Amino acid sequence: MQSLRTRFGQLNCLVARPEGEESGPPLLLIHGLGGGIWGWEPFQRRFAQYGHASYAVELPGHGNDNDRATAERMGTYSVETYALWVAAAMAEIGRRLVVVGHSMGGLVAQKLAESHRQLGYVFLASAPPWHMFRKAYVPMWRHVLRHPWQEVVWPLCGGTVVLDSNLQDDLVNNRLTTAQRAEIALRDVPDSGRASMQMAVGLVSVDKRRIHSPCLVVGGTDDRLIPASEQRRLAEFYRCPLQMYDRGHMLMIEDGHEAVADGVREWTLKLAG
Helix, strand or coil: CEEEEEEECCEEEEEEECCCCCCCCCEEEECCCCCCHHHHHHHHHHHHHCCCCEEEEECCCCCCCCCHHHHHHHHHCCHHHHHHHHHHHHHHHCCCCEEEEECHHHHHHHHHHHHCCCCEEEEECCCCCCCCCCHHHHHHHHHHCCCHHHHHHHHHCCCEECCCHHHHHHHHCCCCCHHHHHHHHHHCCCEEHHHHHHHHHCCCCCCHHHCCCCEEEEEECCCCCCCHHHHHHHHHHHCCCEEEECCCCCCCCCCCHHHHHHHHHHHHHHHHC
16 A cells, blocks of 8 residues: 555645555545544555545644644534545546545535535444434433533533543443553544534435435444444435444444455445446
8 A cells, every 4th residue: 555644625634545556446535523534544454455545634722733733623523624624635636526525524524525526425333314312322412411612512612522431431432342442542633512412403304305315324233333223324314325244333343344344445446437
């Protein structure tokens, strides 16, 4: 795999290319809340192995982005703001892409799909465009309400949010090793409280009538943050295929991530054909 760190628009990006000629559609990868480029490294290696170029973008204030002005405003960024930044990066890349979004990044991808026709969109363990006051999210709310100031009040006031470590281990990282959990704890960064609350209370609407690109929903049967039932509902909402795997929420870095990447890759080849 050949890799290059660069910028498109205002976003840092890790570009991964195969050693030989490209033989499949290129992919754009959007991380989730508190994440970064690092979460896509296993997928990028797998995609490159099979001839795909990939572009893993990093939302402002994430990863190694230490811009002070960005940090001061981080709590106020909306999902729609993130989508605008990614759209600008896509325009600069200048290629027809398959856009893959994980968790919050999946909701960003859904907003992009409304107005940016691409080869396809993949919503990976994605947040849905409706509120989370549903039975499926009871485990999440039990954790969140143990720290109401940190996880609810402060984000509502425009502050940043960092997921509680117990919530992370029980709901997000439940299928990761102890070493992986420790590494993620060092890499996770504060994210937008506004975007977090938007997802929780359903303030991000998506007009599916405006989406004209093929879509795919991918989920984990052991995802305790955004459960399998919600992934099935999301696939029904968009009337698109659904791929489910015996994985958790972080299925792109868990053991067996290759099967998930291969499932996405095989779907992209059908688009190209």
